[in-house]
Amino acid sequence: MRSPGSKSGSWGSRARIPRTFRIETALSSSCVRLSGRESLRVFSMHRWSKLFIPTLREAPADAEVASHKFLLRAGYIRQLGAGIYNYLFLGQRSLNKIIAIVREEMDKIGQEFYLPGILPRDAWEESGRWTGMGDNMFRLKDRKGADLCLGMTHEEIMTSIARNELRSYKQLPQIWYQIQTKFRDEPRPKGGLLRVRQFIMKDSYSFDLDKTGLDRSYELHDEVYRRIFTRCGLKFVAVEAHSGSMGGSHSQEFMVYTDAGEDLIASCPECGYAANLEKATSRLETVAEMEPTGDGKPELVQTPGCAAIADVAAFFRISPASDIKCVAYMALKRGAGGAPDRWHGVAAFLRGDHQVNETKLLGAIGAAELRTMQAEELTQYLNGPAGYLGPVGLSPDAEPLGAGLTVVVDKALAGRGNMVCGANKLDHHLRNVTPGRDFGWTLSADIRSVNEGESCPRDGCKGKLVVGKAVEVGHIFKLGYKYSESMGARVLDENGKEVTPIMGSYGIGIERILTAAIEQSNDANGFWLPPSIAPFTVVVTVTNMADAALRETGEAIAAELEAAGLDVLLDDRNERAGVKFKDADLVGIPYRINVGKKAATGQVELVTRKLSSGAKAGPEMPAAGSEDVTLSDVLIRLKEHLEEEELLLASS
RNA sequence: CGGGGAGUGGCUCAGCCUGGUAGAGCACCUGGUUCGGGACCAGGGGGUCGGAGGUUCAAAUCCUCUCUCCCCGACCA
Incomplete structure (x- = not known):
């Protein structure tokens, strides 16, 4: 079909294809030829010597994580x-x-x-x-x-x-x-x-x-x-x-x-x-509560210089788990229906040895952003200095103190009693403080991060996280x-x-x-990808291109593997064997076939990259994960390996 | 956005403190010798020293501004 406007016929139009166009299969490659001369298919086989695989001996200094370094070194990516x-x-x-x-x-x-x-x-x-x-x-x-x-x-x-x-x-x-x-x-x-x-x-x-x-x-x-x-x-x-x-x-x-x-x-x-x-x-162990002192009501105690949890715990000779800490935030709530966004104060109270999980907190209060309060805001909302903030006496959402303040109490404080908390007064704390009795809250929610070693939350499970x-x-x-x-x-x-x-x-x-x-499969020399996502399944490394016999054997093996439907990379570069081995180890290809001296006796080496990991190979010492295979068995053996990998995946 | 670090040839870096007009290794090109774990010898090409402005006889080097990148934090389907 040709569009009415295109007089000369567009690209791909049948009439324009040269009469000499024909498809033919060359002996060594299946090239489509134009005019019988020019090869349309540049890569009848993937030959390393013709490809752009810019490997780096050293990683750029600003690469930190393994995958970043190797992606750069293996020529997978370049930063823009x-x-x-x-x-x-x-x-x-x-x-x-x-x-x-x-x-x-x-x-x-x-x-x-x-x-x-x-x-x-x-x-x-x-x-x-x-x-x-x-x-x-x-x-x-x-x-x-x-x-x-x-x-x-x-x-x-x-x-x-x-x-x-x-x-x-x-x-x-x-x-x-x-x-x-x-x-x-x-x-x-x-x-x-x-x-x-x-x-x-x-x-x-x-x-x-x-x-x-x-x-x-x-x-x-x-x-x-x-x-x-x-x-x-x-x-x-x-x-x-x-x-x-x-x-x-x-x-x-x-x-x-x-x-x-x-x-x-x-x-x-x-x-x-x-x-x-x-x-x-997680499921928390029950904490042994302290004995109340005096009349058992909240008692103001002078605690000079005890702004940190550890200081407070030491001062009262209590575990941080019996202290109540406060983390004060300004939270941004998105205005609904065109209303402007608004910042407001949020005071989060939790056990002294627990950490706020800001994502959980955001979810609990339905806010979009959090930032910690500045000193003036602490005074405005809580009337106290950092280090001595506490929940007692705050009247959530009421004037004048705590106006617009959302008080959030972590679930781990539920049912606790006789705790210590800041008094909203410099160098002073309160003891004998019991949540519910001595202070209230806007909402109680799970707002803390669990710690390693705490008990699994599932019923009946005794595992530790x-x-x-x-x-x-x-x-x-x-x-x-x-x-x-x-x-x-x-x-x-x-x-x-x-x-x-x-x-x-x-x-x-x-x-x-x-x-x-890459992160899950790498060593000092490079990485190896699962065959399913590797750019090539196997690289055929001809150790010496100057040797015509090796060259031809490499070509033949690569052709055979490719004909069998595998993604093959033929390393036909005029490089020394060591360079080729290093590159092969680097670029993530899971299998390598070394075509070297043993080819004269009809054998090549099949190297499984993940098995060669970390192993040192020398001139006289074959790499770990290497096996000698006869030329006629290469394909069969490689396929066996690939099938094994698939089985392994399926069973995992 | 806060804190820290870095921009010098493709890569890794030295030179900067104490100004005198740019270096090494690797990579690249040519020739030769090598050829199974990143070879050697000889020769060669390649750099507005991130950018702008300033100080100075003279700036990679000192001063000011700025851009970019990396790391930690904040942030994050």
Whole structure:
């Protein structure tokens, strides 16, 4: 078909293809030839000598975490700006493999869309997130002065499609997804691809008629996510998570343990309980209460210089667990329906040996931001200096003291008695203070972080929690009605009644999968990726290109493996063997075939990178994880290895 | 945004304190010798010393402003 306007015929039009065009299979390669002369396919085989794989002997000084260093050294990425990276050949190849897996699995439950990355302001106004997203959103104006932003997530856009198109319960459920570039103006990008300002995300959205439907869509995602991460070779855990600014009731994060991670996970080795620290709870041992002194009522005690918990505990000869500490914040509440945002005071009270979890606190009071109070604000809201703040005498939400102050008491203080707390007076504390009897609060909530060694919160479990760092690679949310309601998506149910669809939202960070995989499998020399996401499955290293016999053997093996459907990289560079080995160890390819001296006797070496980790190899000493294989067995043996890996994954 | 650090050839860094007109190793190019764990010899190319302004006979070096990047914190689907 040719469009009416194109007289000469557009590119790809049949009539314009030269008469000499033909497809032929060359002996050594399957090249498509143009005019019988020019090869259209430059890479009939991936030859290292022709590729751009800029490996670095040394990592740039500003790379800190392992994956960052190795991604740079292996020539996967190059930095363009803070949190902005170029993905080069190997990096892009690996990402493509990850994307292919994600797509293949997602296609089982959802339909792929492709939404714009640049978005008009309107959609964001409706949900209230134009302002709600704050500085994390990249904003720009078009030539007419209209506001636009770069997409950081697509709930609004997907919901607008649903609102415009979905009319009947018969059209539900729907699961729509996309694999798309996201932009977030992170305050502090870091760790190479760990936290960046532009990244690829698979995001999906479900629309269901009711809660049962949502549960189903959520379960489907849970299942598919586990398959995706398993196929990508990640050792992951699913943990209970905080929903953050997304809103919603239930959410679960998929985490990979690594010290490079930014999240803290509490888990129980006994029962498998696992939760993000922003969400985790624990069962506390009961604390032996102190005997009341005097008449048992709150008593003012002079405590000069005891501003720190440790000082107070020492002064009273008590455990910090019997002290009540105060952390005072100013909290920002977003104005609803065009009302201005407003800062107000929040006093959080908790056990002296406990730490405030600001995410939990934010959730408890429904605020968007927190900052600690300045000295003047402490005086204004609590009439006390830092170090001597206490809950007694505060009248929440009443004039004059504590006006507008929200008093939040941690759940761990419930049922306690005869404690010590600040007296809101310099160098003074109160003892014999009992929550409920001696002071009240605006709300009582779990606002503390659990500590390692505390008891698992699950009934009947005697395990002790351990806390570890992890990277988040995926997150699934039960969103509820937040967007469908605010944006007015409605369908008619079977009774002809208008109902609001209930939504879920589900994300996977594509680069994070690569990063996490590298973090979990690296040594001093480089890293190794699972075959499923490695840019190449195997590198055929010809140890001496000057030797025609070796060269030909290498070519033959590479051709054979490629014909069998494997991704093969032939290292045909005119480099010394040592250089090639070092590079091969560095760039993440899981298998290597050394074509060297033994080729004369019909043998090559098959090296499994992960088994050679950390082992020293010398001229006379084969690398660990290396096995001699006859030429005719190379393919079979390699396939056996690959099958083993898959079995291993499936069983984990 | 607060605190700390760094910008000198592609990479790692020295030179800066005490101003005199830019260096090393690696990488790159040419020739030769090597050729299984990042070879050696000889020759060669490449740097507005992040940018702007100032002081000075003279600035990589001293002063002021500024930009960028990294780390810690704040922040964070």
